[in-house]
Amino acid sequence: xxxxxxxxxxxxxxxxxxxxxxxxxxxxxxxxxxxxxxxxxxxxxxxxxxxxxxxxxxxxxxxxxxxxxxxxxxxxxxxxxxxxxxxxxxxxxxxxxxxxxxxxxxxxxxxxxxxxxxxxxxxxxxxxxxxxxxxxxxxxxxxxxxxxxxxxxxxxxxxxxxxxxxxxxxxxxxxxxxxxxxxxxxxxxxxxxxxxxxxxxxxxxxxxxxxxxxxxxxxxxxxxxxxxxxxxxxxxxxxxxxxxxxxxxxxxxxxxxxxxxxxxxx
Amino acid sequence: xxxxxxxxxxxxxxxxxxxxxxxxxxxxxxxxxxxxxxxxxxxxxxxxxxxxxxxxxxxxxxxxxxxxxxxxxxxxxxxxxxxxxxxxxxxxxxxxxxxxxxxxxxxxxxxxxxxxxxxxxxxxxxxxxxxxxxxxxxxxxxxxxxxxxxxxxxxxxxxxxxxxxxxxxxxxxxxxxxxxxxxxxxxxxxxxxxxxxxxxxxxxxxxxxxxxxxxxxxxxxxxxxxxxxxxxxxxxxxxxxxxxxxxxxxxxxxxxxxxxxxxxxxxxxxxxxxxxxxxxxxxxxxxxxxxxxxxxxxxxxxxxxxxxxxxxxxxxxxxxxxxxxxxxxxxxxxxxxxxxxxxxxxxxxxxxxxxxxxxxxxxxxxxxxxxxxxxxxxxxxxx
Numbered sequence: 160x161x162x163x164x165x166x167x168x169x170x171x172x173x174x175x176x177x178x179x180x181x182x183x184x185x186x187x188x189x190x191x192x193x194x195x196x197x198x199x200x201x202x203x204x205x206x207x208x209x210x211x212x213x214x215x216x217x218x219x220x221x222x223x224x225x226x227x228x229x230x231x232x233x234x235x236x237x238x239x240x241x242x243x244x245x246x247x248x249x250x251x252x253x254x255x256x257x258x259x260x261x262x263x264x265x266x267x268x269x270x271x272x273x274x275x276x277x278x279x280x281x282x283x284x285x286x287x288x289x290x291x292x293x294x295x296x297x298x299x300x301x302x303x304x305x306x307x308x309x310x311x312x313x314x315x316x317x318x319x320x321x322x323x324x325x326x327x328x329x330x331x332x333x334x335x336x337x338x339x340x341x342x343x344x345x346x347x348x349x350x351x352x353x354x355x356x357x358x359x360x361x362x363x364x365x366x367x368x369x370x371x372x373x374x375x376x377x378x379x380x381x382x383x384x385x386x387x388x389x390x391x392x393x394x395x396x397x398x399x400x401x402x403x404x405x406x407x408x409x410x411x412x413x414x415x416x417x418x419x420x421x422x423x424x425x
Numbered sequence: 426x427x428x429x430x431x432x433x434x435x436x437x438x439x440x441x442x443x444x445x446x447x448x449x450x451x452x453x454x455x456x457x458x459x460x461x462x463x464x465x466x467x468x469x470x471x472x473x474x475x476x477x478x479x480x481x482x483x484x485x486x487x488x489x490x491x492x493x494x495x496x497x498x499x500x501x502x503x504x505x506x507x508x509x510x511x512x513x514x515x516x517x518x519x520x521x522x523x524x525x526x527x528x529x530x531x532x533x534x535x536x537x538x539x540x541x542x543x544x545x546x547x548x549x550x551x552x553x554x555x556x557x558x559x560x561x562x563x564x565x566x567x568x569x570x571x572x573x574x575x576x577x578x579x580x581x582x583x584x585x586x587x588x589x590x591x592x593x594x595x596x597x598x599x600x601x602x603x604x605x606x607x608x609x610x611x612x613x614x615x616x617x618x619x620x621x622x623x624x625x626x627x628x629x630x631x632x633x634x635x636x637x638x639x640x641x642x643x644x645x646x647x648x649x650x651x652x653x654x655x656x657x658x659x660x661x662x663x664x665x666x667x668x669x670x671x672x673x674x675x676x677x678x679x680x681x682x683x684x685x686x687x688x689x690x691x692x693x694x695x696x697x698x699x700x701x702x703x704x705x706x707x708x709x710x711x712x713x714x715x716x717x718x719x720x721x722x723x724x725x726x727x728x729x730x731x732x733x734x735x736x737x738x739x740x741x742x743x744x745x746x747x748x749x750x751x752x753x754x755x756x757x758x759x760x761x762x763x764x765x766x767x768x769x770x771x772x773x774x775x776x777x778x779x780x781x782x783x784x785x786x787x788x789x790x791x792x793x794x795x796x797x798x799x800x801x802x803x804x805x806x807x808x
Contacts (some may be wrong), residue, residue, distance in 0.1 A: 351459040352472050
């Protein structure tokens with residue numbers, strides 16, 4: 160079975176600053192990490208490969224040369240091969256152009272059984288790239304996946320989180336899965352021996368030329384959306400947590416409401 | 426390393442100085458990440474890495490643990506694990522190394538005595554043969570990891586005189602287990618820093634050790650022990666670099682925020698000049714430290730001489746603790762009165778790094794080694 164995981168390198172902070180002129184994320188001085196959702200996806204991917212006892216996991220990212228470190232981590236987590244898609248032609252990609260580029264890379268890898276993505280990246284939080292890749296590849300997809308089981312005949316049983324519980328779906332490859340934090344295992348850091356072994360695994364770098372495909376669909380030219388402005392919405396007021404229970408909590412809530420008449424009138 | 430330290434080490438360091446010995450869960454975390462004994466051969470459970478890789482690990486550990494207790498545990502285990510791995514008997518290696526790598530035992534070093542440090546030729550501890558065993562008598566003092574070895578298990582690579590009339594040419598190096606060993610009586614002292622790894626000593630009275638605990642040949646211990654010390658000194662240089670770099674990072678964050686006379690103190694040239702000087706020194710220190718460990722690796726591959734190693738290691742270690750202490754000292758100064766409180770994390774590093782002007786070979790000895798290599802043995806100051 161040939162499995163692919165699509166990953167992204169993201170800034171390691173929840174306090175991302177935005178350049179007021181370019182409206183892009185300021186990455187200078189902010190350390191980069193593998194997107195945590197993608198970390199879960201890679202670990203799940205490797206677990207499934209190990210469960211089947213056969214196959215390979217190829218991990219792909221589109222990004223600048225320094226995104227290599229995110230892929231190295233994936234190799235340490237147990238992926239067998241990495242592909243870094245890196246070229247100035249890909250700069251300014253929105254989710255559609257990103258999905259097109261990643262889908263093109265997956266096509267180039269040949270017949271793929273399953274594609275794993277993190278549900279979303281912690282910088283953009285769009286949750287669009289996974290479903291868009293599935294669309295580009297004409298693959299069925301399941302999003303908000305929190306647990307995957309696979310039997311001897313490769314039938315998948317998937318737990319998909321919903322607002323009020325979860326659905327249990329049965330599926331067969333090929334398909335794309337977008338993953339939430341897993342409920343069936345605790346993700347962790349690989350030990351040093353796997354980090355050292357990662358350096359010896361195949362690592363490919365593809366530029367636009369090597370990737371092939373329709374170049375008009377890459378980067379800014381291939382993007383349907385453009386960021387006009389990115390900003391942090393202003394705080395909507397203070398939050399007070401009532402650290403009491405039952406009647407005590409209700410009494411305290413009553414006092415707060417009485418103190419702020421405007422709240423009651425509203 | 427950064428991710429491991431952020432998740433497994435940093436959260437455990439805040440109250441570390443209260444323990445006075447290394448908590449078992451930290452030893453376990455280091456073992457699970459396969460850091461313990463990483464330079465040891467894979468057949469005994471190690472990773473067989475070069476020592477530069479161990480340097481990268483210890484620099485990060487020093488950034489994560491301002492008390493430098495965890496780096497000390499790591500560097501002592503790595504250096505003397507290396508010595509056992511290279512010179513120990515097959516039986517001893519199979520018995521000791523896998524347990525040390527799993528964090529079930531610690532490995533320390535015991536050469537210092539109450540009255541002798543660098544002048545190893547004057548030591549009083551003696552080892553003699555008795556049938557198919559050795560018997561040891563004497564005492565060791567100012568030794569790291571005694572409480573851990575006594576409580577958790579493990580022992581110390583120990584130096585003693587076998588043929589006293591031969592001076593340093595008559596010494597044996599051997600492994601001395603401390604836990605439940607009849608004739609071993611531990612004592613403890615309180616260091617002013619590095620509180621989470623114990624410091625102490627032990628009286629050795631008619632302690633019998635099996636023959637296979639001898640490390641290297643009889644009467645060659647003095648020469649073998651220096652190889653371990655050189656590795657430890659190289660690693661210490663990077664502990665100093667890591668601790669100082671972290672303090673400087675803390676200092677940078679502080680001087681950007683703290684205002685005096687209407688503007689951040691980072692805008693004052695008096696601060697900026699110091700900042701720049703310390704940054705250059707720390708980077709130079711990293712270069713010296715990694716060059717020293719690289720030279721050590723080169724010698725292991727037969728591509729460098731013992732003299733190349735001694736020089737490179739002594740150069741790094743001779744300046745490392747001084748440059749680090751001065752950088753940390755200035756960071757504390759920038760923080761005003763807060764810098765002199767126990768709340769300030771940097772004071773832990775200040776107290777810890779100060780120890781390295783003494784530990785594993787004093788700064789003065791490092792300078793004598795450098796001068797020896799420059800002037801030749803005819804100019805030895807101590808002969």
